[in-house]
Amino acid sequence: MRPRKKTTGAAISVAVHDEIRSGRATPERKLAICGEAASFAPEERIEILAILAADPDARVRQSAASTLLTQPLPNVIAALARSNAAPEMFAYCAAEFPKRPGVADALARNLTCPIAVLRPVVRYLSVTAVQDLFEDLDRLSTSPALVAALIESTVVSAEQREQLIELQREDLEGVEAFLEAAELAEPDAAKRQTLLQKISQLRVVERVQMAMKGTREARSMLIRDSCRVVQRAVLQSPQLTQREVEGFAAMTSLSDETLRLIATNRKFRKNYTITRALINNPKTPLEISLHLLPGITPQDLKILTTNKNIPDTLRTSASRLQRKRSDERRSS
Numbered sequence: 001m002r003p004r005k006k007t008t009g010a011a012i013s014v015a016v017h018d019e020i021r022s023g024r025a026t027p028e029r030k031l032a033i034c035g036e037a038a039s040f041a042p043e044e045r046i047e048i049l050a051i052l053a054a055d056p057d058a059r060v061r062q063s064a065a066s067t068l069l070t071q072p073l074p075n076v077i078a079a080l081a082r083s084n085a086a087p088e089m090f091a092y093c094a095a096e097f098p099k100r101p102g103v104a105d106a107l108a109r110n111l112t113c114p115i116a117v118l119r120p121v122v123r124y125l126s127v128t129a130v131q132d133l134f135e136d137l138d139r140l141s142t143s144p145a146l147v148a149a150l151i152e153s154t155v156v157s158a159e160q161r162e163q164l165i166e167l168q169r170e171d172l173e174g175v176e177a178f179l180e181a182a183e184l185a186e187p188d189a190a191k192r193q194t195l196l197q198k199i200s201q202l203r204v205v206e207r208v209q210m211a212m213k214g215t216r217e218a219r220s221m222l223i224r225d226s227c228r229v230v231q232r233a234v235l236q237s238p239q240l241t242q243r244e245v246e247g248f249a250a251m252t253s254l255s256d257e258t259l260r261l262i263a264t265n266r267k268f269r270k271n272y273t274i275t276r277a278l279i280n281n282p283k284t285p286l287e288i289s290l291h292l293l294p295g296i297t298p299q300d301l302k303i304l305t306t307n308k309n310i311p312d313t314l315r316t317s318a319s320r321l322q323r324k325r326s327d328e329r330r331s332s
Contacts, residue, residue: 016040016048017086027057034063043079046071050089068092073100080106080113090117098124105129115143122149130155137233140167141208163229169204195221208233216244223248223258231258235265242271249277256285263288276300282309289314293321301325 016033019025025033030052040048049071052064079085080093080103090107094117097103104124107113109132125133130153133140140147144167150156151164195217202210204227211222211233223234234240235258245268248254259278263285268274275292278284279300293314296304304310304318 017051020048020051027060030055030057030060031063034060034067042071042075043082046076046079047082047086047089050092051086053092054088065096068096073102076100077102077106080110083110083112085110085112087114087117090114094118094121108133111139115146119145119149122146122153123155125153125155127155130160134160134164135236137208137229137236138212140164141205141212141233144168144205163227163232166227166229167204167208169227191217204230212237213239216241219244220247223251224253228255228257231255232261235261242268242274246271246273246277249274250281252281252283254283256283259284260288263292272297279304279314280307280310282311286311286313290317293317296321298322298325 020030020033033048034052036045039045046068049064049068052060053068055061055064076093076097079089090110090113093103094107098121104121105126105128107118107121108125108129130150133146133150134156140150147164147167151161151168156164199207199210199218199221207222207225207227207230210218211225211230214222214237216239219234219237219240222230225231225234235245245262249259249262249268259281262268262274263278269292272295275295279289279292279296289310290313293301296318301318301322305315305322307315
C-alpha cells in the first residue's frame with residue numbers, strides 16, 4: 001500500500017480559507033479551528049484568526065480575537081509581510097494592534113495593504129517607515145489620501161511636508177524652466193512643442209508619473225521642474241540611465257538641491273564620470289564638492305586646480321590635495 005502524502009501547512013491553510021469563505025464551516029468547526037495551533041504555520045494561523053475575528057457569529061469572533069491577543073508580536077509582523085495576506089488581517093491589525101511596535105510599519109511596507117486601512121495608522125509610523133513611504137513617489141503620486149495623512153503626521157520633517165504639499169498642487173509653475181531644456185531634449189520643433197503642451201497641462205502628481213515612466217526627452221525636461229518632488233521622481237525612474245545622470249551632473253542650470261540629490265545617491269557616486277562632473281559644476285554645493293574631492297584622479301585634480309569656474313575654496317583645496325599627494329609619493 002502506498003504511503004499517504006503528508007499534507008503541508010500551506011495546503012491546510014488554503015483548504016481552511018476555502019472552507020471558511022465558502023460558508024461550509026459551521027460555527028463549531030470555526031471554534032475548533034481557533035484552537036488548532038499545531039495545524040498551521042504561525043503566520044498562517046494569525047491570518048486565519050484575523051478572518052474569523054470578523055465572523056458574523058459573536059462566539060467565533062470573541063474566540064478568534066482572544067487567541068490573536070496571545071500571538072507573539074514577531075509572528076504578527078511576519079504575517080503582515082506576506083505578499084498574499086488576507087485583507088481581513090490588514091484591517092484587524094490596523095484596528096486592534098496599531099500601537100504595537102512595528103505593526104504600523106509592517107502595514108506600510110506591504111504594498112497590498114489598502115490605503116484606506118493604512119491611512120489611520122500613519123501617526124504610529126516610525127521615522128524610517130515614513131522615509132520609506134516618502135521615497136516611494138510612484139505610490140504617493142497615485143495615493144492622494146496617503147499624502148494627506150502624511151502631511152498631518154508629526155513624524156514628517158518640514159522639508160518632506162513641503163514636497164508632499166507640492167504633490168497636491170494643481171497648477172504648473174515655472175513653465176519657462178522647460179523651454180531651454182526642451183530644445184536640448186528634442187531637436188524636432190513639432191515634437192518639442194507637443195511635449196511642452198502636454199507637460200503644461202499636467203498636475204504635479206501626473207508630472208511625477210511622467211518623470212518615472214516617461215521618455216528620456218520628458219526626463220530631460222522634468223529634471224528642471226520647479227517642484228523638487230518632480231526632480232526626485234526623475235532620479236528615481238527605473239528607466240533612467242547612467243548616461244542621463246552624467247549629463248544632469250554637468251548642467252549648471254539645475255538647482256543645487258537637484259545636484260545634491262545626485263551626489264548623495266550611492267549608485268550614482270559609483271560612476272566616476274558623475275563625480276567628476278559634479279566637482280567641476282560650479283552649482284554643486286561646496287560641502288558636496290569638498291567631500292567628493294579625495295576621490296578625484298591625479299590628472300583631473302591637476303585640471304581642477306586651474307578651473308576658474310569653481311569656487312576659490314574648492315580650487316585651493318584641490319591644490320592643497322595635489323601637494324599632499326606629491327609629498328607622499330616623494331616620501332614613499
